[in-house]
Amino acid sequence: MGRATGHGLSSAGRALWTAVAGFVVAGLVAGCATPPPKQEEIVWPNPPEPPRIRYVGSISSEADVAKPTFLSLVKDLMFGTEPPARMGKPYGVAVDPSGRLLVADSAWGKVMVFDPDQGKFSLLGLSGPGVLSKPLGVTTDSRGRIYVTDSLQNRAVVYDHDGNFLLGIGERGRFDQPIGIAVNEKLGRIYIVDTRKHNVSVFDTEGNFLFEFGGRGTENGQFNFPTNIAVSHLSGTVAVMDSFNFRVQLFDPDGKFIRKFGDVGTALGHFSKPKGIGFDSEDHIYVVDAAFNNVQIFDLEGRLLLFFGQMGKGPGEFWLPAGLAVDGKNKIYVADQYNRKVQIFQYIVQPDAGKGIEPLSGSRPEEQKTAPQGQ
Numbered sequence: 001m002g003r004a005t006g007h008g009l010s011s012a013g014r015a016l017w018t019a020v021a022g023f024v025v026a027g028l029v030a031g032c033a034t035p036p037p038k039q040e041e042i043v044w045p046n047p048p049e050p051p052r053i054r055y056v057g058s059i060s061s062e063a064d065v066a067k068p069t070f071l072s073l074v075k076d077l078m079f080g081t082e083p084p085a086r087m088g089k090p091y092g093v094a095v096d097p098s099g100r101l102l103v104a105d106s107a108w109g110k111v112m113v114f115d116p117d118q119g120k121f122s123l124l125g126l127s128g129p130g131v132l133s134k135p136l137g138v139t140t141d142s143r144g145r146i147y148v149t150d151s152l153q154n155r156a157v158v159y160d161h162d163g164n165f166l167l168g169i170g171e172r173g174r175f176d177q178p179i180g181i182a183v184n185e186k187l188g189r190i191y192i193v194d195t196r197k198h199n200v201s202v203f204d205t206e207g208n209f210l211f212e213f214g215g216r217g218t219e220n221g222q223f224n225f226p227t228n229i230a231v232s233h234l235s236g237t238v239a240v241m242d243s244f245n246f247r248v249q250l251f252d253p254d255g256k257f258i259r260k261f262g263d264v265g266t267a268l269g270h271f272s273k274p275k276g277i278g279f280d281s282e283d284h285i286y287v288v289d290a291a292f293n294n295v296q297i298f299d300l301e302g303r304l305l306l307f308f309g310q311m312g313k314g315p316g317e318f319w320l321p322a323g324l325a326v327d328g329k330n331k332i333y334v335a336d337q338y339n340r341k342v343q344i345f346q347y348i349v350q351p352d353a354g355k356g357i358e359p360l361s362g363s364r365p366e367e368q369k370t371a372p373q374g375q
Helices: 011-033 070-079
Strands: 053-059 090-095 101-105 110-115 120-124 135-140 146-150 155-159 165-169 178-184 189-194 199-204 209-214 229-231 238-242 247-251 257-261 274-279 285-289 294-298 304-308 321-326 331-336 341-347
Touching: 053 331, 090 146, 090 331, 090 341, 101 135, 101 146, 110 135, 135 321, 146 178, 155 178, 178 238, 189 229, 189 238, 229 274, 238 274, 274 331, 285 321
Parallel strands: 090 135, 090 321, 135 178, 178 229, 274 321
Antiparallel strands: 053 341, 090 101, 101 110, 110 120, 135 146, 146 155, 155 165, 178 189, 189 199, 199 209, 229 238, 238 247, 247 257, 274 285, 285 294, 294 304, 321 331, 331 341
16 A cells, blocks of 8 residues: 555545544633632741741642643544553652752652653653662752662662663662761762661762761760751751651761750650751751641751641641752752642742741740641
8 A cells, every 4th residue: 555645644534633633722722711710829927927938839740740742632632641640659859950850759669750841750760770669868969960769779879860870879788778868069978867777877979988977876966767867058067857866966067966956745846757857048947747747947056937837638738748858949849748749838038138037936945835736
């Protein structure tokens, strides 16, 4: 059978193509006919106080970032729509310099990569030497490198921006359950929290072991099942979530203890199930508490400044949240595990740069009386 040339489509073929194109155009017109209702702005603290945290939105599946093309719409109309890939159990979260959202999803056993600018979605760690089994921690650097901890394989894996495997970190026996991971680019160091060994191991950017600090206990500098970690881009301060001691511990870049804050309880500034941790551009420390279903914000002295979130499924509400990251534009990303999404917030820098958030009246030990269940 000869191949049709020029306008060689049969009349039936042209009719089918015209009908499909008509359906596509009609769908596009219908989709654009009615703009979505404007959502009331959600901010913390409540008016009349000036807003410091604003809810931005959320991402839960590839449908939230994918940009349909004409051909993809035709394919969907003719052959049906495949269900979009959706988060299963997000834990770690990070944002790279190009604005891609990286989510370590323990249900998928991979890192989910959401690219809103390019309208693309992909998975990291599918095969080869960089294959992943149970990723929990993820972070990036200014070059776009991606650092992932795998708690099942007991190692960390480093990829380039395009997902190509670069190196593995952690010889046999080094880790027992690595979770949190952070990078200090100025010093060329990678910090990895080992939950079961109750310590932090430090490596150079080539994966060579440098030193470790910690050990199980309740004294200063000791840990009890630590989970997550963050490094300040301003001071290099290392913040470790000492989860089962219900506190945050701060260290200098060499692992020297600086201070601690927090305790078990339901009072302001206390913790019940602390998880994610991160720094913003003003060295505020953000702490996710999965039991309170909120995020508490502290200064470097450990004083509580603000908290946001509560139990629920709506915008700004959480259900057992876990990891947290703050990008270079002070956007805050929270892995909302059981709601199967990442919620995005914006820290609002005040015009007067010297005016930080004032500590809450109940942030001092002698004033702590009520539980931080949202504001």
